[in-house]
Amino acid sequence: MSPNHLDVTFAALADPTRRAILARLASGEASxxxxxxxxxxxxxxxxxxxxxxxxxGLISRGHDAQRRPRRLEAKPLAAATQWLENYRQFWxxxxxxxxxxxxxxxxxxxxxxxxxxxxx
Amino acid sequence: MSPNHLDVTFAALADPTRRAILARLASGEASxxxxxxxxxxxxxxxxxxxxxxxxxGLISRGHDAQRRPRRLEAKPLAAATQWLENYRQFWxxxxxxxxxxxxxxxxxxxxxxxxxxxxx
Numbered sequence: 001m002s003p004n005h006l007d008v009t010f011a012a013l014a015d016p017t018r019r020a021i022l023a024r025l026a027s028g029e030a031s032x033x034x035x036x037x038x039x040x041x042x043x044x045x046x047x048x049x050x051x052x053x054x055x056x057g058l059i060s061r062g063h064d065a066q067r068r069p070r071r072l073e074a075k076p077l078a079a080a081t082q083w084l085e086n087y088r089q090f091w092x093x094x095x096x097x098x099x100x101x102x103x104x105x106x107x108x109x110x111x112x113x114x115x116x117x118x119x120x
Numbered sequence: 121m122s123p124n125h126l127d128v129t130f131a132a133l134a135d136p137t138r139r140a141i142l143a144r145l146a147s148g149e150a151s152x153x154x155x156x157x158x159x160x161x162x163x164x165x166x167x168x169x170x171x172x173x174x175x176x177g178l179i180s181r182g183h184d185a186q187r188r189p190r191r192l193e194a195k196p197l198a199a200a201t202q203w204l205e206n207y208r209q210f211w212x213x214x215x216x217x218x219x220x221x222x223x224x225x226x227x228x229x230x231x232x233x234x235x236x237x238x239x240x
Contacts, residue, residue: 010134014127019203026210074211081204081211083139088201090146091194 005057006083009076012056017041018049022058022072029062029069125177126203129196132176137161138169142178142192149182149189 012018021035036046050070053059057076062069132138141155156166170190173179177196182189 004136006139007134007136010130013203014130014134016124016127019126023206026207072207072210074214077204077207078211078215081201081208083133084197084201084204086143087146087192087197090192091198091201094194095198 005076005079008056009058009080012052012058013080015049015052017046018053021046021049021053021070022077025059025070025072029071031067031069035070125196125199128176129178129200132172132178133200135169135172137166138173141166141169141173141190142197145179145190145192149191151187151189155190 017039020038024030024035032043032047032050035050036043039046050059057073059070060073062071137159140158144150144155144158152163152167152170155170156163159166170179177193179190180193182191
């Protein structure tokens with residue numbers, strides 16, 4: 001996957017309707033009418049979103065010529081995940097340090113409370 | 121993370137320069153001058169990209185008032201990874217089916233070759 005592919009993939013993912021369409025397609029193929037149903041949106045508006053997803057290679061058209069169902073494509077999702085995977089170590093490290101800090105603060109608070117209790 | 125946060129995160133990631141800046145910052149804080157160095161780009165152009173990343177919460181400014189170093193922030197990267205994680209099962213399943221299909225084709229080819237060999 002070239003950087004250019006990641007550009008169009010991430011741009012396509014930057015919209016809640018398009019992400020909802022992908023979520024729906026993860027459970028199986030669906031026609032444009034079926035995809036439009038859950039949205040308070042005209043079919044042409046949904047078709048526009050589908051075009052963006054198709055250009056990004058995130059969806060393709062099934063074989064049924066009548067229904068022309070859309071289906072989810074694996075490759076761009078895998079490539080985007082792979083790019084973000086490079087940063088997992090970074091953010092997991094950050095969260096671990098934050099957890100350690102919180103634990104330290106809790107222990108310190110307990111220690112102070114016990115001290116105060118002993119003084120009484 | 122609300123859907124809106126994912127919108128700005130994914131939009132910010134949809135650019136090769138911004139992704140390269142994040143990659144650089146994953147190895148430590150850097151000033152704007154240091155960040156501009158590897159790109160054939162003016163400092164104002166780089167600053168524009170930094171503003172997009174900052175608005176998305178992907179970077180923040182360090183404490184040194186002179187250098188104003190930028191640093192990578194963990195939370196939006198974790199949220200974007202989490203969203204894409206929902207699809208891992210989907211694309212891993214697809215790739216496994218593809219692998220199985222390729223194996224089947226190889227076995228079939230071998231079988232045919234052996235058959236032809238036996239006939240000679």
